[in-house]
Amino acid sequence: MSIDIETARKVAHLARIAVPEAKLAALAGELSGILSFMEQLNEVDVTGIEPMTSVTPMRLKRRADLVTDGNIQASILKNAPDAREGFFAVPKVVE
């Protein structure tokens, strides 16, 4: 599968990564290269084999329904570029 410039632009936008127009062609080429490399895996016949989700036979860890965390407003907001009255403040987003 090859990635064209249009797809590269769209993927960059969806991931909110700024890619200058001049670099899109190179990026598309790199992404295509990565995908072609991965496509080698298609040579293996995996018919009837369940996808592996873990390398060791583990059961999903569970937690009890107890409040054990939170009340750390200052820590949560510490790295925010802008926080006011306990909220994160971000440039206006209106639907």
Add this chain to the structure above:
Amino acid sequence: MLDHLAFRDPEAKVIHGATGPWELVIGLEVHAQVASNAKLFSGASTLFGAEPNSNVAFVDAAMPGMLPVINEFCVAQAVRTGLGLKAEINLRSAFDRKNYFYPDLPQGYQISQLYHPIVGEGEIFVDMGPGVARRVRVERIHLEQDAGKSIHDMDPNMSFVDLNRTGVALMEIVSRPDIRGPEEAAAYVAKLRQILRYLGTCDGNMQNGSLRADVNVSVCRPGDYERYQATQDFSHLGTRCEIKNMNSMRFIQQAIEYEARRQIALLEDGGKVVQETRLYDPDKGETRSMRSKEEAHDYRYFPCPDLLPLEIEQAWVDGIAATMPELPDAKVARFVRDWGLSEYDAAVLTAEAENAAFFEAVATRRDGKMAANWVINELFGRLNKQGLGIAASPISAAQLGGVLDLISSGEISGKMAKDLFEIVWTTGGDPAAIAAERGMKQVTDSGEIEKVVDAMIAANPAQVEKARANPKLAGWFTGQVLKATGGKANPATVTALVTQKLGL
């Protein structure tokens, strides 16, 4: 035992356009907040109304290196809900990432269950009045995280973000397009809400956002829907639009009505319905396109690498099944059968599990119909008037039962019982003791009443003449006798005696 009463389907709503009749096809996705103490993947509290960003753990804020650990109780709640909707429980489900960008979603993705939901096909019977119901198929229920809350009106240039709701467990309950009108859609949400409240898996508080619905609406010509049902082929149906995030039954109805008429007008003008997401504006009473969300529809789902598949055991599911309460349909059927109630009264009494329990406490060892009348007309009427729930009722089931016992034994009349109810409501106390203390006792001895009637006739010869000329005026005597006996005489006995004595 019957799970629900016999019913027939309601009529599908028809809208008459310029080119003929149209029908509606509606499907709902309801987001129900799981009733739990802690969030789906973190130990932060789910409590509503806390100081902003105080119910937030580093996991919820998506700090680097934090890993989600699932809350087993939330899984149990989803299973319980599935069992309540008679749905299949998937012993193996898995979590996926739904990727989109928004300031109140710090992870940049929502953990959801697109490919392998925990609950499969179920059903809900939507009541549209006695003997009328629609069986709506539930396609699936999956567990997912809620997003945070953005507030846009606190500052002209900034939006404020509160992550308290971020990561709270939601059940997304997806129906098949089996709903055929705005009223049915609202009734579907009401019934689902009732079942969730019976199960204790969601508090159903729509105002606080614990229950929100996305509504899919399309229109078609009569006959098309039946063709779809026969084949399950969607090409028989019209193109649908999705109205997002509705948290009021009234708005759901209004939005569907508006949206159906908008689509019909569009089609009749030779246009086409474009599949899109729309928002309902309750102030203007119209839906409008959310064009900005179009690109965000590319969610790039993939299995969440942080979470192993969720595997549960049949024995664990059976353990949950063993603790299921009696659900509304079964309760209504039982009330009709065992207490001899009308389906309407049974439905009123079972709206909330607590109301039904109160009624049964009153009705036990008493007359079911009489208990139902008193609970519905006097008690619920009085509670509604004061905006109280059953838990805050000043009259207990035992006290109301005491009033009923005095009526049944003939000690007090219906009129006296209402007065007694009022006294017990205001001051409390034992009804029998209050009745004795206040001399509330109906005179049933007809000899005693007869004396009063005779005296009244003897004292009012003019009225006697009038009543003989016009029997309708005999009521005057009944009134006078009741007054003279201080309301203690049984009105039916008095009327009979007056009629007899006047020779009417």
